[in-house]
Amino acid sequence: MSTSAQRRMGRTIYIPHMSDHAYVVRAALRASGFDAEVLPESDQETLLWGKKYSSGKECFPFITTTGDIVKKTKSPDFVPERAAFFMPTAHGPCRFGQYCQLHRIILDKVGLPQVMVLSPDSQDSYSSIEGLNLDFQIRGWLGIVATDILEKLARETRPYEHIPGQTDRVYQECLRLISQNLEGRKASILKTMRVVRHKFSEIPLDRRVRKPIIGVVGEIYIRSNRFTNNNLVRKIEALGGEAWVAPICEWIFYTNYQYLARSRDLGQRFEALKARLKNQIQVWMEHMLARPFHHMLLNAEEPSTKKVLEYSAPYMHPSFGGEAILSVGKAIDYIKRGASGIINTMPFTCMPGLVVTAISKKFREDFHNIPWLNIAYDGQEENTAMTRLEAFMHQAREYQRWAKEHAKSHI
Numbered sequence: 001m002s003t004s005a006q007r008r009m010g011r012t013i014y015i016p017h018m019s020d021h022a023y024v025v026r027a028a029l030r031a032s033g034f035d036a037e038v039l040p041e042s043d044q045e046t047l048l049w050g051k052k053y054s055s056g057k058e059c060f061p062f063i064t065t066t067g068d069i070v071k072k073t074k075s076p077d078f079v080p081e082r083a084a085f086f087m088p089t090a091h092g093p094c095r096f097g098q099y100c101q102l103h104r105i106i107l108d109k110v111g112l113p114q115v116m117v118l119s120p121d122s123q124d125s126y127s128s129i130e131g132l133n134l135d136f137q138i139r140g141w142l143g144i145v146a147t148d149i150l151e152k153l154a155r156e157t158r159p160y161e162h163i164p165g166q167t168d169r170v171y172q173e174c175l176r177l178i179s180q181n182l183e184g185r186k187a188s189i190l191k192t193m194r195v196v197r198h199k200f201s202e203i204p205l206d207r208r209v210r211k212p213i214i215g216v217v218g219e220i221y222i223r224s225n226r227f228t229n230n231n232l233v234r235k236i237e238a239l240g241g242e243a244w245v246a247p248i249c250e251w252i253f254y255t256n257y258q259y260l261a262r263s264r265d266l267g268q269r270f271e272a273l274k275a276r277l278k279n280q281i282q283v284w285m286e287h288m289l290a291r292p293f294h295h296m297l298l299n300a301e302e303p304s305t306k307k308v309l310e311y312s313a314p315y316m317h318p319s320f321g322g323e324a325i326l327s328v329g330k331a332i333d334y335i336k337r338g339a340s341g342i343i344n345t346m347p348f349t350c351m352p353g354l355v356v357t358a359i360s361k362k363f364r365e366d367f368h369n370i371p372w373l374n375i376a377y378d379g380q381e382e383n384t385a386m387t388r389l390e391a392f393m394h395q396a397r398e399y400q401r402w403a404k405e406h407a408k409s410h411i
C-alpha cells in the first residue's frame, strides 16, 4: 500500500448522505480497512453553513455538500488530523468537476488544511482510487446495485401496502442486512438478496388498481436526495402516484461508456480493453442481482447506456455528454415501461437541467402530450410547487386512463 493510502488508514472518511447508497459505500470502505462514517442527512443548519461559504452562484448540491462538510467540522468529536471527506469528481459540460476543488479551498479558508478531500474520478470510471483495491470496487458496485433494487422495491410496494409504515420498516431492515453483508461478506450477497425478496413478498398489498407511474429523471443529486427535493417521492405517493426514480447505477454505466469511447478515440487499446471488461463484469453483476426480482418489479433491470443514448439521439447528439442526455433517454425508457408522467428535477440554474427543460415541449408533443413537469430546487419550499404537482398528478391520471383506452382499442 502506498504512503498516502497508509496515511488515510489513520483517518475517518466522511461520506455525504446523497442517498442511502452512502451506507453501502461506507460498508465497502470499512471492508477495505478504512474507518468510514456517513454524514447526517442535510437539514436547515446545512443550508446556513452552505450559504455562508458559497457565493450564491454555485449549484444547489454544492451548497448542501459544503454545508454538511462545514457542519461536521464544527461538531465536538471532529479531529481534523484524522478526517477526510469523500467527494467524487467528474469531467464534462457542468460544474460538478469543481466541487472537490472548491471544498478544498473552503477547508483551507476555515483553517483546516490538514483535512483531506478524497476524490475518485469519473475519467477512468472511478477505477483508480489510490489505496482502494479491487475488492472495494466489487463490494461498492454490488452495494450500489443492491440499494438501487431495494429502493425500487420500496417505491413499487409502498403505494399499495395494507399496513402503513410496513414497507419502510422492511426497507430499513434490508438496508442494514445488505450493509452488514458487504462489510463482512460471511454469506454471498445473492443469499442476502433472497432474504430481501422474501421479506418484501410478505408485505400484504392491494394492487387491484395500479396507480399512475411517474418517472423521476434529472440531476442525480437532486432526484436522489430527499432533503433537497423536498421529499418529492413521498409527495407523489401522497397524491396517489407511484414514483420511479432513475437509479445511481445509470451514471456509473455511463462513465464506463465514456471511458471506453475516450480510450478508443485516443487509440489506447489496453485502456479500452480494461473499460470493456469492467463494464461487462458490472452488467453481469447487475443482471445477477436483479434477476430474482423480475416477477416482483416492473422496473427491475436497467437499459444499457447504448440504448439510453439511442433513445435520446433524436433530441441530442450523442457527443453531448453529461446528465441531460441521460435524462431524456431515461424518460423515454420510463414511458416505454408504462409511465403516465415525467418529472425532470434540477437544481436552480443547473445547465444540463435547463437543456432538458428546453427540449421538454417537443418531447411531449412526440409522446402524445404525456404530462411533463420541470422542477428547479433552490432550498425553499414554494406553495406554487405543490399546486403545480397536484395539477400534474391530475393530468397523469387522465393520461393513464387515455393510455388504457388506447391500448384496448388496439386489441
Ligand code: SF4
Residues within 6 Å of the ligand: 059, 060, 061, 093, 094, 095, 096, 097, 219, 323, 347, 349, 350, 351, 352, 353
Ligand atoms: S448537473 Fe447541474 S447541478 Fe449538478 S453539478 Fe452540473 S450544473 Fe451543477
